[in-house]
Amino acid sequence: MNESFATRLKYYLLWMLPVSAVFFGLYPAINIFTTARNDTLALWLPVELSIPFIPAFIWVYLSMYLIILVPLFFLNLQEQKRLAITLMGVTIVGAIIFLLFPARLGFVRQLPDDPLYHMLFALLLSLDRPHNLVPSLHVAWSYTVVLAITRRPRGWISPVLYLWFIAIGLSTLLIHQHHLLDVVTGFLLSLLVFYFTGKVYEKNRLPSVNPHQS
Numbered sequence: 001m002n003e004s005f006a007t008r009l010k011y012y013l014l015w016m017l018p019v020s021a022v023f024f025g026l027y028p029a030i031n032i033f034t035t036a037r038n039d040t041l042a043l044w045l046p047v048e049l050s051i052p053f054i055p056a057f058i059w060v061y062l063s064m065y066l067i068i069l070v071p072l073f074f075l076n077l078q079e080q081k082r083l084a085i086t087l088m089g090v091t092i093v094g095a096i097i098f099l100l101f102p103a104r105l106g107f108v109r110q111l112p113d114d115p116l117y118h119m120l121f122a123l124l125l126s127l128d129r130p131h132n133l134v135p136s137l138h139v140a141w142s143y144t145v146v147l148a149i150t151r152r153p154r155g156w157i158s159p160v161l162y163l164w165f166i167a168i169g170l171s172t173l174l175i176h177q178h179h180l181l182d183v184v185t186g187f188l189l190s191l192l193v194f195y196f197t198g199k200v201y202e203k204n205r206l207p208s209v210n211p212h213q214s
Contacts, residue, residue, distance in 0.1 A: 022092065049107065053176050055117040067142055083145070090189055134185050139178075143190040148194070
C-alpha cells in the first residue's frame, strides 16, 4: 500500500457514510414494520432452544464493531471501495430477505442479574427488535470483512481473523440473538455477494479517488 494511514482513514470514513445510510435506512425500519405483521415465521429447530445463555459472550458479539475497523490496516483504497460496495449489497439483499421471510425469535429474551450485563443487554434489546433474523447481518458483515482482508495472503493474520469470525458467529447463538439458520444464511449471503460484487467490480473497475485531490 502506497497510501498513508491518514489517507486510508479518510477514504474509509467517506465510504462508511453511504454504508451506514443504507444500513440505518433499512434495518430499523424493517424491524419496526415486521413487529406489526402477524405472519412471522418460526425458523428454528426445537433443539436449538436448549442452547445455553452465556451473557459474557456479549463482549464477543460487540467485537463485531471492532472487526469492522481492521480493514483500515490492510486494505488499499480500491479494496476499501470494494468492501463498502459489498457491505451495501449484503445489507440490501438481507433487507429483501427480511421482508420475504419475516421471522421471530424462539428464545425468551432475558436480562442477567449482574448490573453490568443487565445494562448491556437492556441497551441491546432496546435497540434491536427480535425480527431481522434470517440472515444474520452480524455474521454477514463480519465475514465480509474477513473475506476482504484474507483474499490476499496475510500470514498468521488470516487464521486469527477466521477464529474471530467463528467466535462472533457463536456469540449470536450464546446470547440468544439468533438461531442456527440465521448464522448459516448470514455466512452464505456474505460469500455470494462478495463473489458477485467482486466479479462486477473487476469487470467495471473505476479509478481510485484520492481524497486529497480537489
